[in-house]
Amino acid sequence: LRPQAVAHLLFVIMSWQSFETTAWWFRLTYGTRPFWLFLGLTIALSILRAAWRRSGVRAFPLPTAARVGLAGLVIASYAAVAIWYLRLDGFFDHAEPTIAAVAWLFHIGKPIYHAADSAERYAHIYGPFAFMIPGSFLAWFGPGLVQAKLPGTIAGLATVVVVYRLARSVTTTVNALTITAVFAIAALAFRNLAFWVRPDSFLMCCAAVALLGATGRHWAVSGIVVGLACGVMVDLKLTGPLYALPALGMVIATHGWRAIVLLTPIAIATALSPFLLFDNVSFANFWHWFEVSAQNGLWFHTLRQNVDWALFLLVPVVPALIARPAGHLDRIRRAALVGLALGVVAVSIAAAKPGAGPDHMMPFLPAAFYLTALSLGSLAVSVGQSAAIRAGVPAFVMAVLAIALAQQVFFITWSARVAGLHLSDDLAGFADAHPGRTMAMGFTRVDAHLTFARPVLVFRTGSYPLDAPAIQEEQLAGLALPAATIRAMADCTTEFWLFPKVDLPFTATSIYPFTAGDPLFPDEFRQMFAAHYHRVDDTANFQVWQCRDSRQAFAR
């Protein structure tokens, strides 16, 4: 206990505001070193347990009903947070609005990956399914922030169901519920990526479905399910198949190589299908943006955090090392262990890319907890009753719970505060007052979160000229804004630009490590903007700039 920790603990008692501050501090201090937090808690609990035993007081086991109740409460809390966020007006993460905006562009036939010299700047290295899945939801249910968030929420909730099904296939109902509950807490420790509309939520869902497919009795069913899941995962992120390694190992262990022969063409066909079936999904452009991003080097500070999270993620897998399940389950156990270890090692390195990080470990959670479930029924009694397990299990749960709680306090308070600004209503009101006119969101140095409602404008106009995260990625790779983008300013391609109120237009700076603080928009671009636009109005949250050469005068 450091003095700072004691001080924060006292603050917690004093007010909610400081509880929020404490959550923020804990996230940054201990939330980035979960393995060491786990080790510390294990030692502390071992000492406490020894003292407890010396005192002569007998330990009381948690009744089954209480275990089931607690597990149900945790799973319900996970679902409640996911659904609460779905209904909220706005996004929390910077990648979500980008995905929602590009998803709509895909739906209306515009390219997911524009050309290198295009005036628009919104292409990312996520695979096409990252945009096509939310794009389909927008097509089915109409444009809207809730509709854009819906696939992420469904993926997050479906993953919990699949994890329960996986655990139940190898252990009792009560154990399966308990493991699903711990999985839900662990998922909430990863910044809510489990249900955000980002590739990560879909990846984890696909990884879980692949595991379920791998446990199938018939080799052809396993091959088809795992093949489809692998194909989708490649098209979410190029590192996607690494998350399928445990499932692939299990397929080989259960059904042999004939299932691999079947699933390989299915995976390849699935991965190629968006590029072959849709004119607005260009493989050449996708590959160009991937190559650009691949030149961005690695960030060793992140690498150290990745390794810490990787070690933490492997903790629930330890009992699987010595479990001896009967028959083919033992082959599955060994294959899944090897696949998981290889995947975790590879992702630890790949996720050291600037802008990535330990969150990339999240899709391994279903495999890790499946292995835990697998080992539960076949551990020797002496091991199950050992001091290491009796201290280690609660220490793991406490560590993951502490990190998840800190994440959720920060997430819920911040999201609720931003939702209170009614950003989408503000933007929709402006768009309604100016029907048929072109408008887009611009970016400023402060209040970047206010721009997160920008898909509202994209839904109305079908145009998304600039995406700050995409420009930031290009800048990191040393790419300057192309002449066409600057010319578009002079041509007033977009009549209205809206910016968060408190800062000057296009003053946004990079938050990536190598280029931190560098302006995203060069002087030439800003001068062009200043020469051709003037401020005409303010909405509740945004300043409005109109093209000076606009034929239609500004009207409120």
Next chain:
Amino acid sequence: VTARAWRTLRVTWWPICVAFALVVAALTRDRVCFGGYHLLAGLDQQIALAWGVAITYVLGHAWLVAVYACVVVETGDVIPSSRAAANALGVASWQLALMLLVALVEYAPAVLWRGLARAAGWCGL
């Protein structure tokens, strides 16, 4: 399987430990002398070198995790007694000790190394 794993670990120790020690020394120097955020500045943007460093760093940890996993498998206990662990250990104890020493350097708080650096007058502290 475990015998093969031990043999692999014994052989791979030589390249992995040496490279891991170099990487950890470089990272620790940067953590102590320049702060913990931007480590190995310059090298991190040279793709081949950066990936080499990252692979080495992860393999160093993987080697230690693999030793632990093999001991657990051989003893059948998640935290075996020191005697059982010593009996099960399939690599030379000095190999493990050196690897643990490197890990200790990596995970010891930077403030400790900063104090040492200040006392020794290194990197302008």
